[in-house]
Amino acid sequence: MALFGGAPAMKKGDMVYAWTTDKAIAEKAELGGAVTGLWKYALDKKLVDAVLVVKKGSDLYDAKPAIITKSEDLKNTAGSLHCGTLLLSKVITRYLNGAKDKKIGVTVKGCDLMGIIELVRRKEINPENLFLIGVNCGGSVSPIMARKMITDKYGVSPDIVHKEEIDKGQFIIEYEGGHKGISMDELEEAGYGRRTNCRRCKYKVPRQADLACGNWGVIGEKAGKATFVEVCSDKGANLLAQAAKDGVIQTEAANPKGVEIRAKVEGAMLKLGDKWRKKDFAKLKADTWGTINRETSRCIRCYSCIENCPVCFTKATDLKKPSLMVGAGEVPPNAMFHMRRFAHISDTCVNCGQCEELCPMDIPLALFSHAIRVEGDSVYKSKLGEATYTN
Numbered sequence: 001m002a003l004f005g006g007a008p009a010m011k012k013g014d015m016v017y018a019w020t021t022d023k024a025i026a027e028k029a030e031l032g033g034a035v036t037g038l039w040k041y042a043l044d045k046k047l048v049d050a051v052l053v054v055k056k057g058s059d060l061y062d063a064k065p066a067i068i069t070k071s072e073d074l075k076n077t078a079g080s081l082h083c084g085t086l087l088l089s090k091v092i093t094r095y096l097n098g099a100k101d102k103k104i105g106v107t108v109k110g111c112d113l114m115g116i117i118e119l120v121r122r123k124e125i126n127p128e129n130l131f132l133i134g135v136n137c138g139g140s141v142s143p144i145m146a147r148k149m150i151t152d153k154y155g156v157s158p159d160i161v162h163k164e165e166i167d168k169g170q171f172i173i174e175y176e177g178g179h180k181g182i183s184m185d186e187l188e189e190a191g192y193g194r195r196t197n198c199r200r201c202k203y204k205v206p207r208q209a210d211l212a213c214g215n216w217g218v219i220g221e222k223a224g225k226a227t228f229v230e231v232c233s234d235k236g237a238n239l240l241a242q243a244a245k246d247g248v249i250q251t252e253a254a255n256p257k258g259v260e261i262r263a264k265v266e267g268a269m270l271k272l273g274d275k276w277r278k279k280d281f282a283k284l285k286a287d288t289w290g291t292i293n294r295e296t297s298r299c300i301r302c303y304s305c306i307e308n309c310p311v312c313f314t315k316a317t318d319l320k321k322p323s324l325m326v327g328a329g330e331v332p333p334n335a336m337f338h339m340r341r342f343a344h345i346s347d348t349c350v351n352c353g354q355c356e357e358l359c360p361m362d363i364p365l366a367l368f369s370h371a372i373r374v375e376g377d378s379v380y381k382s383k384l385g386e387a388t389y390t391n
């Protein structure tokens with residue numbers, strides 16, 4: 001049965017190029033504005049009560065979550081922010097009551113989606129009320145790194161940059177008086193580039209969302225003007241079909257050559273993820289416990305890693321009680337505090353990197369929990385069968 005009424009002309013597995021017919025959205029959008037156009041349609045038709053998206057914060061390198069209930073407010077949320085990225089799953093539990101009483105649309109990257117799936121498993125989020133539009137993600141760059149990299153490698157002041165994008169393997173900036181692109185490989189070899197957890201990530205096309213959207217595979221005259229959409233669910237097929245039928249979105253079949261190119265790029269990105277895992281984990285393996293002991297000795301016990309972990313549900317206020325995990329006033333906490341935390345999340349760490357990103361002491365926590373998770377997976381793989389995602 002069609003979820004949104006009418007007869008869907010799309011089905012799961014279809015691949016199309018799509019773009020919005022709304023000029024104001026198209027102007028601000030990354031690649032034709034299909035994503036924002038679909039959210040506008042969903043809000044106008046009351047298919048969702050609110051949309052959770054990401055918009056520019058204090059500058060180009062900053063991002064903030066936005067809960068939108070009026071479609072006219074959507075145009076400022078169009079465009080891709082590759083630097084100040086953040087994880088959306090906990091926003092749904094904290095500010096949207098886990099979508100238990102409202103229908104919520106969310107734009108998700110792979111890490112957002114994995115966080116949501118874990119929270120659904122823990123019954124913190126109601127999946128029935130969620131509509132998920134996924135955006136492919138080859139990785140993001142931290143705001144601090146972006147500023148440093150633009151100064152050092154591009155020789156440009158980050159304050160005069162008005163657009164950043166990642167295209168064809170390059171990090172490209174546009175600024176007053178010019179534009180420059182440098183390949184990610186070159187940047188990363190020189191110690192710059194994407195967040196380390198993003199480099200190791202192997203969830204590039206979020207197929208567990210209702211639609212998976214991106215620029216990979218858009219070729220010919222639509223390159224740069226349309227988004228490649230892979231239909232991943234009946235819900236997604238219905239939304240796209242209805243929006244196209246009502247003229248809000250335009251679509252055309254994806255060029256078969258583009259489909260081939262997209263698959264090749266995805267394959268290459270997965271291999272790159274393997275390469276970075278091998279490199280990062282090898283360094284750690286040389287002295288696992290020594291490294292963890294040394295690095296965590298900087299911990300100031302602020303509990304940010306716990307507060308921001310999408311799979312950890314111990315309340316930081318509970319942890320502050322002296323009888324739990326660590327003694328009163330013990331700073332840094334003994335290594336067992338961290339060991340217990342790793343054990344607690346080791347089966348479900350989604351490698352979102354938030355623990356590390358938000359650690360004021362720069363402890364490579366994501367590396368530790370990701371390494372433990374991947375090692376656990378390799379031991380128990382035969383027992384667990386195929387994981388739902390491969391991160």
Ligand SMILES: Cc1cc2nc3c(=O)[nH]c(=O)nc-3n(C[C@H](O)[C@H](O)[C@H](O)COP(=O)(O)OP(=O)(O)OC[C@H]3O[C@@H](n4cnc5c(N)ncnc54)[C@H](O)[C@@H]3O)c2cc1C
Binds near residue numbers: 033081083214
């Ligand atoms: C960090 C990032 C990396 C990407 N990397 C790739 C890639 O390697 N290959 C590829 O094929 N496509 C990639 N994309 C997807 C691509 O850039 C476009 O977002 C997609 O094609 C949709 O374009 P659009 O014009 O339809 O979207 P728009 O209508 O412009 O809407 C974009 C949507 O993305 C949301 N958004 C912006 N930044 C973020 C963020 N950091 N986290 C979560 N949501 C965000 C916006 O709020 C909005 O809802 C990436 C997107 C992001 C955000």
